[in-house]
Amino acid sequence: MVTLTVNGRQHQTDAETDTPLLYVLRDELGLNGAKFGCGLGQCGACTVNVDGRAIYSCLTPIVALEGKEITTLEGLGTVDKPHPLQRAFMDEQAAQCGYCIAGMIMRANALLQNQPGASEAVIRAHMQPNLCRCGTHMRILRAVRRAALAMKEAAR
Amino acid sequence: MRAGRIVLGLLVILILCGGAFFFWASWPEIAAIQPPAKTSFDPAAVKRGGELVAIGNCITCHTRSDGKPLAGGRALTTPFGRIYATNITPDPDTGIGRWSQEAFDRAMRRGVDRRGEHLYPAFPYDHFTQLSENDLKAIYAYLMTREPVQALMPANELPFPLNLRVTVAAWKLLFLRTGTYRSDPVHDVEWNHGAYLANSLAHCGACHTPRNFLAAEERGDAFGGGSAEGWYAPALNAASPAPVPWTKDSLYTYLRHGFEAQHGSPTGPMREVVASLAQVPESDVRAIATYVASLAPPNPDRQRRAEALLRKLGQPETVGAALPAPPNAGAAIFAGACAVCHSPTRSSGSAEGINLALSSAVNGPDPRNAIRVIIGGIHQADTEPGPLMPDFGGAFTDAQIADLLNYVRTRFAGQPTWPDLLDHIRRIRQGQDNS
Numbered sequence: 001m002v003t004l005t006v007n008g009r010q011h012q013t014d015a016e017t018d019t020p021l022l023y024v025l026r027d028e029l030g031l032n033g034a035k036f037g038c039g040l041g042q043c044g045a046c047t048v049n050v051d052g053r054a055i056y057s058c059l060t061p062i063v064a065l066e067g068k069e070i071t072t073l074e075g076l077g078t079v080d081k082p083h084p085l086q087r088a089f090m091d092e093q094a095a096q097c098g099y100c101i102a103g104m105i106m107r108a109n110a111l112l113q114n115q116p117g118a119s120e121a122v123i124r125a126h127m128q129p130n131l132c133r134c135g136t137h138m139r140i141l142r143a144v145r146r147a148a149l150a151m152k153e154a155a156r
Numbered sequence: 157m158r159a160g161r162i163v164l165g166l167l168v169i170l171i172l173c174g175g176a177f178f179f180w181a182s183w184p185e186i187a188a189i190q191p192p193a194k195t196s197f198d199p200a201a202v203k204r205g206g207e208l209v210a211i212g213n214c215i216t217c218h219t220r221s222d223g224k225p226l227a228g229g230r231a232l233t234t235p236f237g238r239i240y241a242t243n244i245t246p247d248p249d250t251g252i253g254r255w256s257q258e259a260f261d262r263a264m265r266r267g268v269d270r271r272g273e274h275l276y277p278a279f280p281y282d283h284f285t286q287l288s289e290n291d292l293k294a295i296y297a298y299l300m301t302r303e304p305v306q307a308l309m310p311a312n313e314l315p316f317p318l319n320l321r322v323t324v325a326a327w328k329l330l331f332l333r334t335g336t337y338r339s340d341p342v343h344d345v346e347w348n349h350g351a352y353l354a355n356s357l358a359h360c361g362a363c364h365t366p367r368n369f370l371a372a373e374e375r376g377d378a379f380g381g382g383s384a385e386g387w388y389a390p391a392l393n394a395a396s397p398a399p400v401p402w403t404k405d406s407l408y409t410y411l412r413h414g415f416e417a418q419h420g421s422p423t424g425p426m427r428e429v430v431a432s433l434a435q436v437p438e439s440d441v442r443a444i445a446t447y448v449a450s451l452a453p454p455n456p457d458r459q460r461r462a463e464a465l466l467r468k469l470g471q472p473e474t475v476g477a478a479l480p481a482p483p484n485a486g487a488a489i490f491a492g493a494c495a496v497c498h499s500p501t502r503s504s505g506s507a508e509g510i511n512l513a514l515s516s517a518v519n520g521p522d523p524r525n526a527i528r529v530i531i532g533g534i535h536q537a538d539t540e541p542g543p544l545m546p547d548f549g550g551a552f553t554d555a556q557i558a559d560l561l562n563y564v565r566t567r568f569a570g571q572p573t574w575p576d577l578l579d580h581i582r583r584i585r586q587g588q589d590n591s
Binding site: 016017018019020039040041042050051053054055056059060061062063064065110121128129 | 485489492493497535545547548549551553556
């Protein structure tokens with residue numbers, strides 16, 4: 001029995017200890033934001049935050065996560081009150097098929113939580129592991145920059 | 157009275173020696189020149205110079221992460237302090253634009269700059285001293301025809317007395333052996349070309365040879381394994397930790413293409429070396445591979461063990477047909493995080509990772525490379541898609557990485573766990589242990 005803290009709530013799961021977090025999020029907790037892309041840590045569609053850092057949930061066994069704070073896309077904002085990153089992705093229309101977007105937002109969140117107002121070069125290097133097959137990268141980068149500015153303003 | 161004479165005598169000897177040392181240690185300034193016109197250089201020399209600069213991997217140290225190529229500024233962390241690589245573009249004021257060929261040769265062969273100041277041996281002139289005159293000309297021609305970049309370097313951060321450059325002269329007296337490479341008639345032309353490149357320009361020993369407490373290479377243990385920027389540079393001689401002995405063909409594939417099926421991918425600073433070697437003539441890389449492979453003489457015992465290992469790995473249905481039931485956290489982490497690429501029993505298409513039983517990082521005496529690869533992953537250059545190996549630094553605690561590596565080490569290398577593993581992990585995580 002492993003206890004996971006997801007978006008501030010505790011969940012107990014009977015899954016095997018080597019089960020990747022992604023399966024528990026989607027199959028047991030109904031949190032479908034994080035996606036299965038490659039299952040190999042090569043695309044970033046499954047990205048969530050653990051203790052503020054971006055991780056690949058498809059490659060992180062739950063045994064490694066007890067006592068850590070897991071945040072998924074669902075933990076960021078709501079339809080009525082979107083997180084600045086979600087607001088920025090909507091404003092920039094930074095999605096085509098949308099499959100990669102939850103991972104993109106969560107990777108960006110890990111950066112902007114620590115470095116609101118991160119520079120273009122830092123954003124690009126940080127976002128490098130996440131792929132978008134539709135080719136929406138330019139809009140995604142614009143959205144992250146927009147959110148960076150908004151979060152810097154808010155942090156004042 | 158007698159004691160007084162002895163003291164006086166010793167004092168005179170000391171003064172004479174000191175005087176001789178300072179005379180030997182001081183070099184005249186070489187007159188500044190007008191930066192030569194680009195057209196004054198032979199295009200063939202410029203082209204060969206570019207290849208040589210790639211073989212020497214000059215660009216890695218002489219370029220800042222956000223800077224222009226060869227304009228310097230990158231900090232090298234040494235056990236003594238930080239040294240900043242210089243600007244070697246032909247900018248007249250902040251680069252080497254006013255350096256004559258003579259001044260350039262003196263820096264490369266003697267470690268003395270145009271003004272006569274000693275250069276710190278972080279700049280590997282203990283290797284470059286072996287370069288031929290023709291190659292020095294070509295390298296100079298290439299560097300002097302780059303775009304000049306105005307860039308001043310930060311001051312080195314070295315404690316007293318190492319901040320005084322005359323201390324470098326004492327180091328040279330003890331450790332620097334100058335002179336161009338002499339070919340070895342026992343070996344053929346290709347081997348000699350490889351030995352020349354590897355020992356001079358490519359300065360392989362700068363990382364792969366252990367250093368003494370004054371940071372000079374241990375001549376008696378050439379290629380016995382050393383350190384580079386906090387990574388372990390494996391032994392290339394008989395002490396090589398590679399489970400399958402390197403051959404000239406496997407080394408060529410690795411150095412040229414950045415992946416070799418029985419050894420894997422380069423990590424850490426070696427990735428930049430291999431990226432440079434992709435740009436040079438094939439014959440140069442083949443020569444280096446031929447020489448390096450000869451450093452570990454054939455060993456029938458190792459060969460037999462390697463063949464037995466490869467036979468075993470070739471039969472996945474009998475070797476660990478199923479992963480053992482996770483008896484500890486390390487095994488469970490391996491099963492959930494690593495096995496999808498590194499399992500000997502599962503195939504995962506294009507992302508198939510090397511079987512860890514073949515990995516030098518897992519089999520070697522030093523755990524740092526395995527730790528660094530788990531924490532930071534192996535990343536492609538910015539312009540290429542995706543990581544080769546994802547990073548797990550955010551997913552696992554120090555203790556979890558230690559559990560994982562203890563499991564991997566015993567299961568795949570069949571060796572006792574590394575001592576002080578958790579301490580190594582903590583130091584790497586805290587950004588220590590970078591030299």
